[in-house]
Amino acid sequence: MSERKSAAKLDPLLNEGFVRIGQAPEDWRQMLAKGCWTVLYMSYSYAVVQDLTEGHHSSVATAFGWIGLCSFLAIYLFLVMARGPYRVARWQISILAVLFVLATVLSLTLGVPWLVLLIYVSISSGVLLPMKWALRVVPFVAACVFGISTLKGARIEAQMLLVLPTLLGGVAMMAVVQMSRTMRELRQARATVAHLAANEERLRLARDLHDLLGHSLSVITLKSELAGRMLPDKPEQAAQQVADIERVSRQALVDVREAVSGFRRPTLDAEIAGARTALAAAGIDADLGNASAGHPDLAPDAEGALAWALREAVTNVVRHSGACRCEVTLSESGDELCLTVADDGQGPERPHGNGLTGLAERLALADGRLETGRGARGGFRLRACVPLSRRVAPEMQPQP
Numbered sequence: 001m002s003e004r005k006s007a008a009k010l011d012p013l014l015n016e017g018f019v020r021i022g023q024a025p026e027d028w029r030q031m032l033a034k035g036c037w038t039v040l041y042m043s044y045s046y047a048v049v050q051d052l053t054e055g056h057h058s059s060v061a062t063a064f065g066w067i068g069l070c071s072f073l074a075i076y077l078f079l080v081m082a083r084g085p086y087r088v089a090r091w092q093i094s095i096l097a098v099l100f101v102l103a104t105v106l107s108l109t110l111g112v113p114w115l116v117l118l119i120y121v122s123i124s125s126g127v128l129l130p131m132k133w134a135l136r137v138v139p140f141v142a143a144c145v146f147g148i149s150t151l152k153g154a155r156i157e158a159q160m161l162l163v164l165p166t167l168l169g170g171v172a173m174m175a176v177v178q179m180s181r182t183m184r185e186l187r188q189a190r191a192t193v194a195h196l197a198a199n200e201e202r203l204r205l206a207r208d209l210h211d212l213l214g215h216s217l218s219v220i221t222l223k224s225e226l227a228g229r230m231l232p233d234k235p236e237q238a239a240q241q242v243a244d245i246e247r248v249s250r251q252a253l254v255d256v257r258e259a260v261s262g263f264r265r266p267t268l269d270a271e272i273a274g275a276r277t278a279l280a281a282a283g284i285d286a287d288l289g290n291a292s293a294g295h296p297d298l299a300p301d302a303e304g305a306l307a308w309a310l311r312e313a314v315t316n317v318v319r320h321s322g323a324c325r326c327e328v329t330l331s332e333s334g335d336e337l338c339l340t341v342a343d344d345g346q347g348p349e350r351p352h353g354n355g356l357t358g359l360a361e362r363l364a365l366a367d368g369r370l371e372t373g374r375g376a377r378g379g380f381r382l383r384a385c386v387p388l389s390r391r392v393a394p395e396m397q398p399q400p
Contacts, residue, residue, distance in 0.1 A: 268291075268310065
């Protein structure tokens with residue numbers, strides 16, 4: 001049992017379009033459901049039982065009919081309840097062939113009422129066989145019903161009462177198998193979407209924590225070094241640095257909590273102020289005169305992406321550049337607002353790390369883009385651009 005379930009989990013589409021009737025019920029609910037369907041289809045055998053009990057045949061023919069009917073139903077029930085493989089097996093096809101031959105022989109021998117047994121063959125074929133085979137076998141069985149009924153001289157009304165259930169029963173079972181397969185694929189698709197959403201949320205959280213803690217810890221490290229150098233001779237200034245460390249660490253804790261909750265969206269105003277503080281603490285001359293936030297056509301998501309870009313860029317300048325000067329500008333270029341952070345440090349020496357990779361992904365979510373490389377005066381240059389959502393001027397709006 002466990003091996004079968006494991007196989008189904010490893011390859012849930014293994015039995016796509018294949019046998020359902022050959023799988024035994026695993027609990028009482030499945031037993032009840034399969035029993036109800038079986039009893040429903042057993043109602044077709046009423047015509048055969050009536051033909052045997054009304055004395056239309058000789059004693060030998062009647063005995064042969066009872067033996068044939070009991071054999072047919074026993075084989076059919078075995079096929080319904082027996083535990084088969086996930087793919088159709090040869091012995092199941094053999095049993096189906098035996099049912100077809102037995103139903104055909106009984107129909108040719110005992111008359112038209114016995115053609116109802118071929119309905120069971122058609123239904124079993126629709127469930128048991130792959131779709132491409134069932135599309136051939138079911139019409140073939142229906143054609144056999146029509147041919148035998150014609151050979152036996154049945155009226156057209158009787159022929160239609162036999163041919164239509166044979167054909168429609170098999171087609172209905174094929175539709176049930178197809179619907180079951182579609183439902184299974186939909187469940188798998190839903191599970192895949194949930195898995196991808198969980199992965200995306202983990203990536204978002206990883207990006208947020210990297211950007212938040214990387215910046216805050218860099219400032220804390222710099223201010224700790226400053227406090228250590230000031231402590232012997234300038235205790236008051238050292239105390240001020242320690243107070244700043246406490247403030248930054250508390251803010252970092254708040255930011256982490258908000259990031260985990262998914263509610264934090266940084267703003268350019270706050271990040272520009274933070275960039276000024278971080279660059280000053282690192283002893284880097286900051287030029288932020290051309291970095292003014294509050295553009296009227298800047299969407300909140302786009303502003304958040306630029307704010308994350310500024311935080312990541314300043315963190316990299318403080319931690320890796322060895323620069324003496326850093327320039328931050330915000331400029332409008334066509335339908336985009338571009339943030340440029342350039343320094344005069346040592347410049348790029350290696351491929352993008354996790355921070356810039358996550359930043360590029362974050363900008364892509366806001367339909368933005370990221371450009372990095374060496375600046376015009378050496379050092380490193382980061383340029384992040386996001387689209388502006390242009391508003392229609394009142395005089396340009398269409399009149400009602």
